[in-house]
Amino acid sequence: MGNKNVGIKDVAAAAGVSVTTVSHVLNDVSYARVSAETRNKVRSAAEQLGYGPNRLAQALRTQRTGMLGLVSEDIATTPHAGRIILGAxxxxxxxxYNLMIINTSGSASLESRQADVAALLDRRVDGILYATMDHRNVELPDNLGNVPSVLVDSVAAGGNITAVIPDEEGGARAAVRALLDAGHTRVGFINNTVDVPSTRQRLRAFRATLTEAGLDGDAAPVETETAGVPGGYEAARRMLARERRPTGLFCYNDEMAMGAYRAAAELGLAIPADLSIVGFDDQELIAANLHPGLTTVALPHYGMGAWAAEQLINGIEGKVDLSRTALSPTILGCPVVTRDSVAAPRH
Structure with missing residues (x-):
């Protein structure tokens, strides 16, 4: 809380600068030519004196409220994806800025989601983040265009809004390489049945990475099921029943990998001695607690949330042109998190 008895003139006197300079620094005026040393001096003086800018006066002057809205499609109720909210x-x-969150469902009607956006607009948010739990193309409410907006983990069907998405293909390539580098030449993929960008891109990367390694990527075994533990179990049972079963499995997500662990145990296969498994998502409650711990690929949830908020604020403050950054989505890397589920195959 700011000290109401301290004014901007007191901060200027303490820092040895003009009132205008203090105003430029504390309001982060982009065009102001103020050295880093002076900015640090002003901020230090303001902090020591307990001075905080008058938010009401700021709002009247800048026509901004300092509030951002976030429409969350299922993210608030999904622990691993909740890091999007934390990052933002x-x-x-x-x-x-402060964040105002409305949680909705990915299956909600367009009219319902339009009402959610309207609720944020009624509260005069300066901009809106629209985040989905799974990387996909999304049909957006028309009123989202009434304020600066950024998409998180999704792209607009029309491709006309700034977006940040994970590097699905890069992450899948890294997952397959983890198996190849361990010496596996018989590698299978357990994929999702839903036709979304992550399904297509991870499959394409799986086949391409094997082909580049001199293997027949097009002929590599692929089983598809609903993306969950039961689906992973069923797909793994079919995969491991093949005459020349794979010695390494890449699974669409950690839940499917968990199902594959169960299938392997029922068949008497030890992980990683008899079967190596790599997942995707790095759902910590699953990946770190399976035995052995699951090597997997991390989705950059926190990074996407933080990048989107930064970009949105830059757009609000006129520091970037969001119409230009909307031309193509920003892609963040998906690193491999190494645990104990991958080892050299038995020969």
Whole structure:
């Protein structure tokens, strides 16, 4: 809380600068030519004196409220994806903004989601983040265009809004390489049945990476099921019943990998001695607690949330042109998290 008895003139006197300079620094005026040393001096003086800018006066002057809206499709109720919210919230607070969240469902009607956006607009948010739990193309409410907006983990069907997405193909390539580098030449893929970008891109990367390694990627075994533990179990049972069963499995997500663990145990296969498994998502409650721990690929949930909030604020403050950054989505890397589910195959 700011000290109401301290004014901007007191901060200027303590820092040895003009009132205008203090205003430029504390309001982060982009065009102001103020050295880094002076900015640090002003901020230090303001902090020591307990001075905080008058938010109401700021809002009247800038026509901004300092509030960002976030429409969350199932993210708030999904622990591993909830890091999108954490990243966005921490990045917003670092820039002096607060986050207002409305949770909706990915299956909600367009009219329902339009009402959610309208609720945020009624509260005069300066901009809106629209985040989905799974990387996909999304049909957006028309009123989302009433304020600066950024998509998280999705792209607009028309491709006309700035977006940040994970590097699905890069992450899948890294997962397959983890198996190849361990010496596996018989590698299978357990994929999702739903036709979304991650399904297509991970399959394409799986086949391409094997082909580049001199294997027949097009002939490599692929089984598809619903993306969950039961689906992973059923797909793995079929995969491991093949005459020349794979010695390494890449699974669409960690839940399917968990199902594959169960199938392997029922068949008397030890992980990783008899079968190596790599997942995708790095759902910590699953990946770190399977035995042995699951080697997997991490989705950059926190990074996507933080990047989106930063970009949205830059758009609000006129520091970037969101119409230009909407031309193509920003792609963040998906690193491999190495645990104990991969080893050299038995010969």
């Amino acid at each position: 919230d921490e990045a917003a607070k670092a820039r002096g």
